[in-house]
Amino acid sequence: MSGESANLQKMTMNRDQVIVRTSIVGILTNVFLAVFKAAVGLISNSIAVILDAVNNLSDALSSVITIIGTRLAGRAPDRKHPMGHGRIEYLSSLIVAAIVLYAGITALIESVKKIFDPETPDYSLVSLIIIAVAIVAKLVLGHFVKSQGKKVNSGALIASGSDATFDAILSSSVLLSAIIFLATDVSLEAYVGVIIAGFIIKAGIEMMGDTLSEILGRRADPEVSRTVKQILNDEPEIRGAYDLFLHDYGPNRQYGSVHVELPDTMTVEEVDRLTRRVENKVYRETGVILTGVGVYSYNTTDAEASALRSRVLQIVMNHDWALQMHGFYADTKTKTMRFDVVLSFEIPQKEAMETLYGEISSAFPDYKAQIIPDVDITD
Numbered sequence: 001m002s003g004e005s006a007n008l009q010k011m012t013m014n015r016d017q018v019i020v021r022t023s024i025v026g027i028l029t030n031v032f033l034a035v036f037k038a039a040v041g042l043i044s045n046s047i048a049v050i051l052d053a054v055n056n057l058s059d060a061l062s063s064v065i066t067i068i069g070t071r072l073a074g075r076a077p078d079r080k081h082p083m084g085h086g087r088i089e090y091l092s093s094l095i096v097a098a099i100v101l102y103a104g105i106t107a108l109i110e111s112v113k114k115i116f117d118p119e120t121p122d123y124s125l126v127s128l129i130i131i132a133v134a135i136v137a138k139l140v141l142g143h144f145v146k147s148q149g150k151k152v153n154s155g156a157l158i159a160s161g162s163d164a165t166f167d168a169i170l171s172s173s174v175l176l177s178a179i180i181f182l183a184t185d186v187s188l189e190a191y192v193g194v195i196i197a198g199f200i201i202k203a204g205i206e207m208m209g210d211t212l213s214e215i216l217g218r219r220a221d222p223e224v225s226r227t228v229k230q231i232l233n234d235e236p237e238i239r240g241a242y243d244l245f246l247h248d249y250g251p252n253r254q255y256g257s258v259h260v261e262l263p264d265t266m267t268v269e270e271v272d273r274l275t276r277r278v279e280n281k282v283y284r285e286t287g288v289i290l291t292g293v294g295v296y297s298y299n300t301t302d303a304e305a306s307a308l309r310s311r312v313l314q315i316v317m318n319h320d321w322a323l324q325m326h327g328f329y330a331d332t333k334t335k336t337m338r339f340d341v342v343l344s345f346e347i348p349q350k351e352a353m354e355t356l357y358g359e360i361s362s363a364f365p366d367y368k369a370q371i372i373p374d375v376d377i378t379d
Contacts, residue, residue: 030060101204111193138168257292296327305330321347
């Protein structure tokens with residue numbers, strides 16, 4: 001797999017460069033906007049504009065954290081971390097989400113304070129123009145950062161891009177409240193700040209939830225799973241691909257293992273050629289590195305074993321909680337059979353196994369069965 005490792009390293013380096021460059025653009029833009037907004041907020045005595053400036057500084061800090069996380073995640077594997085350090089990037093995404101959440105809570109507290117202790121703002125035409133320019137700049141920045149994040153599969157960049165878009169909405173509400181104040185002499189900026197803070201808090205919680213799911217280990221992407229299985233099932237010797245496990249060691253760092261069902265007449269040499277071929281094909285088309293391909297054999301010359309499989313399949317699939325049966329093999333001479341059953345999460349595993357063993361033993365008293373329970377981990 002040396003060729004795949006070299007390609008993976010090249011892809012990672014290009015991806016890291018995109019993330020760092022995009023984050024630097026974000027830092028420079030946010031610092032520039034923060035300086036101008038802070039000046040406008042102090043001159044016009046507007047708490048909403050000052051909070052907006054602080055929010056820009058938090059965005060700049062988020063971009064710094066993204067760069068640090070990307071650099072650390074790109075470190076080469078070592079003895080303690082043989083699969084690399086890619087998951088550090090999830091931690092940086094979590095920190096960015098925490099900063100967004102903190103900014104939202106801070107904005108909420110300050111806005112509520114201003115409801116009970118209001119101060120009359122003093123907007124000028126120049127301040128309104130600066131706020132309007134900042135809105136356009138944030139919309140452009142948000143679209144750019146988010147598109148780059150999707151391009152290179154960076155959760156931190158996607159989170160930063162979403163946050164920039166929310167900032168543009170926040171600045172728009174500040175501009176609108178300023179215009180209303182100038183037209184009617186009614187100050188709404190504190191109330192608008194409360195509403196926008198709620199949206200920012202909601203976005204921070206959602207970002208944090210998504211990142212925690214990645215860290216805990218979420219269900220594999222159904223599209224990737226289907227593609228991998230389809231590649232395997234396209235091989236004429238493979239009757240089925242099962243038990244696909246995808247292990248996520250960071251964005252674009254997926255390793256997998258799978259079982260394939262092969263005829264019992266294949267030689268070890270033939271199996272070796274087949275597995276090496278499908279490993280290369282899966283990597284080229286999905287980026288997933290298959291580190292292990294296990295084998296189930298199925299009966300091809302024993303008619304009694306084939307008939308036995310059909311009867312067992314009928315018994316197993318008679319239960320709603322039995323989602324799939326695979327890997328069946330029977331030895332009619334030693335009177336043994338073995339197979340795997342994918343179980344639904346709706347039934348305790350112990351209960352399901354007791355039921356299946358009881359029914360199989362009752363239907364085939366001469367046979368000794370080995371039933372392996374599998375978890376429904378892929379769609």
